[in-house]
Amino acid sequence: MQDTLLSFFSFQKGTCHRKENKMATLKVPDTAPSPTQDSEKLKKAFHGLGTDEKAIIWILGHRNASQRKKIRYTYQELYNESLIDRLKSELSGDFKKAVILWTMDPPERDAKMANKALQSKDKGIDHLKVIIEIACTTSPHHLMAVREAYCSMYDCSLEEDIACRVTPPLRQLLVGLVSSYRYDKEVVDEIVAKSEAAKLRDAIERKQLDDDDVVWILCTRNVFQLRATFECYRQIYGNPIDQDIKCCGTGNLESVLQMVIWCIDSPEKYFSKVLRASVVGLGTEEDSLTRAIVTRAEVDLMKIKEEYFNMHKTSLDDAIVGDTSGDYKDFLTTLLGTRL
Known part of the structure; x- marks a missing residue:
């Protein structure tokens, strides 16, 4: 003792x-x-x-x-x-x-956030960010645990709720993403990467982003394979794939696909953008700020802090200290490792 x-x-x-x-x-x-x-x-x-x-x-x-x-x-x-x-x-x-x-237990926490997002009355897609984050920036084991927690907490599956509350073509993509169980080892086939980059390019040129090939590739391949595919696309066609998707239009599907690609390709860059948007402008977007810090503090927040500095030439710690106050600030900076 x-x-x-x-x-x-x-x-x-x-x-x-x-x-x-x-x-x-x-x-x-x-x-x-x-x-x-x-x-x-x-x-x-x-x-x-x-x-x-x-x-x-x-x-x-x-x-x-x-x-x-x-x-x-x-x-x-x-x-x-x-x-x-x-x-x-x-x-x-x-x-x-x-x-x-x-x-909260992390899977239960993520299940709660996903359910709250699906209950949202917002007509846009901002509320769907949390579902994309859970599906595309966490391990296959964690995603499975979230699905199990969701069933236990809400007496239905996460897939069922998405199918009931999200309209096509986002429905097919999101159901596919949360249903996925990706292989989590670093295995890459360059021939497959080149072939699937071509399939993605074809869908983009036809402006058919809800093509079955697009959904299948993004929802089944391991993240290392997808990163190789995105890099192959850039090398062959001259632009990052998210930029070419943006050129297809400004609809919800285009925006969601860009988020999916950002989350898979570089979670630290994605969350740096989320954090930057939450502390810049008129007022703080506390829900996004809280979600990013709480969900990543045990995962990769050190990398996110480094990427935030590289992108914005200022520290995340300083940005949060300057934009929050009181016990909320003290708690976030504790999770950031700023406060001992």
Whole structure:
């Protein structure tokens, strides 16, 4: 017990931390307190004269998905109440939304965001971004877990809801993307890349972007094969494929296909654009900002930060600090690895 406490206190001073992978920004202690200790500290943060938001940020903002899951289970066992429900009652605003999304199990979190997107009454396609992100920037195993969580949470499949709520031709593409189980090893066939680049070019020249070949290629090939195909297209036809798709028109299908290609070809560039759009202009687009930080902090946010700097010649950390405030800012910068 004494060794555990010493490790915890040394981490609190910012002297003992690690990143779980080189692309993640999340910092967790080398030896974390037990789920019971964390649950007790969280319970204490909910009592007294006002909620101790700093304690909540400190604990949950320095725990990985596995640790957060154990904390939720232990908190329920100790106090016979849901940690998520308690957070909902204690917190408010964008800070509450961010903490709750972070505390949820990642597949359940993504299933919830996908369902909210499909319930949206918006006539445009911005609400579909989250579905494209889940389908095209996560691992095949995670996407399968999201589909399983969706069925459990909403008594129907993600594919069914897309089919009911999205109209053709986007319906076929999105159902195909979320149904996919891509091979996740780095295997590329250059002959196939050249052949399928030609098929994509043919569809673009005919302005038939809903062609079966387009949907089949984008929804079945592994991401490494698709990146090779996109590069082959650029070399043979002179333009990046997303630019040629843009020249086909300004409809929803063209816009969605561009997003799909960006997410597959370079997730870090895609999310850099999402983050830039969320902090530039009149007001902050908090939902996009929260989604990008929360979903990528354990995946590749370090790469996204590097790409953001390369693209915009300013740091993502500074942009978020300058555009947010209070506990919301403190929580996001904790996930960014800015705050110890």
